[in-house]
Amino acid sequence: MTSILLVGSIGLDTLETPFGRAEDVLGGSASYFALAASLYAPVSMVAVVGDDFPDAHVNLLESHGIDLTGLQRVPGKTFRWSGRYRYDMNSRDTLDTQLNVFADFRPEIPEADRESEIVFLANIHPQLQLQVLEQVRQPRLVALDSMNLWIDIARDALDEVIARVDVVTMNDEEARQYADTYNLVAAAQSILARGPKTVIIKKGEHGCVVVGQSGVFAVPGYPLDDVQDPTGAGDAFAGGVIGYLASRNDYSWSTLRRALVHGSVVGSFTVQSFGVDRLATLTRPEIEDRYTLFRELTMIEPSDGTDA
Amino acid sequence: MTSILLVGSIGLDTLETPFGRAEDVLGGSASYFALAASLYAPVSMVAVVGDDFPDAHVNLLESHGIDLTGLQRVPGKTFRWSGRYRYDMNSRDTLDTQLNVFADFRPEIPEADRESEIVFLANIHPQLQLQVLEQVRQPRLVALDSMNLWIDIARDALDEVIARVDVVTMNDEEARQYADTYNLVAAAQSILARGPKTVIIKKGEHGCVVVGQSGVFAVPGYPLDDVQDPTGAGDAFAGGVIGYLASRNDYSWSTLRRALVHGSVVGSFTVQSFGVDRLATLTRPEIEDRYTLFRELTMIEPSDGTDA
Numbered sequence: 001m002t003s004i005l006l007v008g009s010i011g012l013d014t015l016e017t018p019f020g021r022a023e024d025v026l027g028g029s030a031s032y033f034a035l036a037a038s039l040y041a042p043v044s045m046v047a048v049v050g051d052d053f054p055d056a057h058v059n060l061l062e063s064h065g066i067d068l069t070g071l072q073r074v075p076g077k078t079f080r081w082s083g084r085y086r087y088d089m090n091s092r093d094t095l096d097t098q099l100n101v102f103a104d105f106r107p108e109i110p111e112a113d114r115e116s117e118i119v120f121l122a123n124i125h126p127q128l129q130l131q132v133l134e135q136v137r138q139p140r141l142v143a144l145d146s147m148n149l150w151i152d153i154a155r156d157a158l159d160e161v162i163a164r165v166d167v168v169t170m171n172d173e174e175a176r177q178y179a180d181t182y183n184l185v186a187a188a189q190s191i192l193a194r195g196p197k198t199v200i201i202k203k204g205e206h207g208c209v210v211v212g213q214s215g216v217f218a219v220p221g222y223p224l225d226d227v228q229d230p231t232g233a234g235d236a237f238a239g240g241v242i243g244y245l246a247s248r249n250d251y252s253w254s255t256l257r258r259a260l261v262h263g264s265v266v267g268s269f270t271v272q273s274f275g276v277d278r279l280a281t282l283t284r285p286e287i288e289d290r291y292t293l294f295r296e297l298t299m300i301e302p303s304d305g306t307d308a
Numbered sequence: 309m310t311s312i313l314l315v316g317s318i319g320l321d322t323l324e325t326p327f328g329r330a331e332d333v334l335g336g337s338a339s340y341f342a343l344a345a346s347l348y349a350p351v352s353m354v355a356v357v358g359d360d361f362p363d364a365h366v367n368l369l370e371s372h373g374i375d376l377t378g379l380q381r382v383p384g385k386t387f388r389w390s391g392r393y394r395y396d397m398n399s400r401d402t403l404d405t406q407l408n409v410f411a412d413f414r415p416e417i418p419e420a421d422r423e424s425e426i427v428f429l430a431n432i433h434p435q436l437q438l439q440v441l442e443q444v445r446q447p448r449l450v451a452l453d454s455m456n457l458w459i460d461i462a463r464d465a466l467d468e469v470i471a472r473v474d475v476v477t478m479n480d481e482e483a484r485q486y487a488d489t490y491n492l493v494a495a496a497q498s499i500l501a502r503g504p505k506t507v508i509i510k511k512g513e514h515g516c517v518v519v520g521q522s523g524v525f526a527v528p529g530y531p532l533d534d535v536q537d538p539t540g541a542g543d544a545f546a547g548g549v550i551g552y553l554a555s556r557n558d559y560s561w562s563t564l565r566r567a568l569v570h571g572s573v574v575g576s577f578t579v580q581s582f583g584v585d586r587l588a589t590l591t592r593p594e595i596e597d598r599y600t601l602f603r604e605l606t607m608i609e610p611s612d613g614t615d616a
Contacts (some may be wrong), residue, residue, distance in 0.1 A: 075441075087490055088490050089490065153574050182395055182396050182397065183532070183533050183534075183535065184531065185531045185532060185533040186533045189533070203514065205529075206511065206514035206515075206529075207514075207515075207526075207528055209528070209531055211531075215604075215605065216531050216605050217605055217606075217610075218515075218528035218529065218530075218531055218605050218606055219513075219516055219528060219606075220517070220526035220527060220528040220606075221514075221526065222520075223492065223493045223495060223517050223524050223526055224491070225491050225493040225494045225497070226491075227491065249529075257607075257608055258608060258609070261608050293606050294608070296610065297523065297524050297525055297526050298526055298527075298528075298606055298608065299565075299607075299608075300524075300527075300565055300566060300602070300603050300607075301566070301603065302608065
């Protein structure tokens, strides 16, 4: 069991979907990732919140065993984001973004976490991701997530950090934009050529495609009939993937394939409630049950061995 | 080996994609379906063409063993369709549609084909699909495809024919529109409630989801880096699915799962060239090779039996 150093954002989100609304709930890439990954392995979180951040959220994270030594609490207001999902739940409008204390965030990695074997750089400015890499010593696995904003305004820094990580996760639109090609396999290959060993392209309800040195692996979306709120699904997915890898202490292609299904399962639970509600109560036995269902619903050849 | 009765459209297509242009090439739902299905089982095609329809296209269909007894050749021009695909290859603009002789098409099923065990009603007006069902005797499996146009202008007839078939195939947008719900699993369940045993939802590059009485099966898209022209992929997919079922003479859930992968494989070849070009030369060994690759790229648990 390897512990994970996580650096990302914590926010207070106001979410609207066709199925409801939630105000000032715990959000941010680090929150979703940490709650997911902590189901599998110890997580140390480096992030920043303001003095308005509710104790209840701190307690929730701590109750999941997440190490908050690196959580900076500074005067001012916590990062806030507000978004509304449209009917199709795949497109959303950002209604409001207030960086607040996040505007001056400089990640400081606690001494004990500088030896971390696994580092996950959640979606923050690539300059901050680079600052993290300056502070850690010889991690065995570094993964990052990013977003269209950084492709637009911080391309050079993003190129630099991508060249220094092992695993890149992006959603389909981001990968297309970053690689300047519509085809996702071609986009992944273009990113691989910059140095990473593995590219994980998240396709929301359509699952994910992974391209690595050992080949391609495709995972369909887990079919759900009760999606409430897609917020954070990609971060929870990444938490499940990286958490599973940490729990196995093995980064081989076959373990990665299982990890991607774990990520898909955790992501599928996440979208069935608002915000982090479902993640907060999720258990490993629930994950294992859905993992088994997932295997069954994607298995081409039944176990009776009849050939095609 | 069971033979398939197919009723659908034949057209002359003019296609533009970011990768090229093809003028007056063989098109129509029946052409793609027949070329795909004939790789697996005998196909009898009922359709209509005008007196301008090139002999070369007739020869191509006949060279694949497709029975054209039911092909009506009437005075006038063949159905023509012209479309342009955008950069993302998922959305297209119809530039021109000329129904021509297709406007007065009334399917007449040759006597020998009225006993067909499998009937595929490709995408034509649901009233014509109903006329086919009036002419056949006790088929074991009836499947249909449809499109948004008929949901808009012939909803009652579409409801009636859907209630009388075993398998419904639609693409994701059509299923959402028909069932008036965005969620695909809920849409499929709504269609199942009308009578069919199986609903196959085609998601283009994202694969397909099948919902039946025995559960749900999800197939990811086959990752390709060289998509040339998506035209007819859905019809070729259906041809692979129904063709495989006919070749096995078995409509069980486990055979259906394999059939869906065969359909996905045939569809994936189809989009790698313009029009029916690739389908016209495709062989069963090529299909078997890619089927094996497809299994590998979706198999969660490697064959070494290590548990999760």
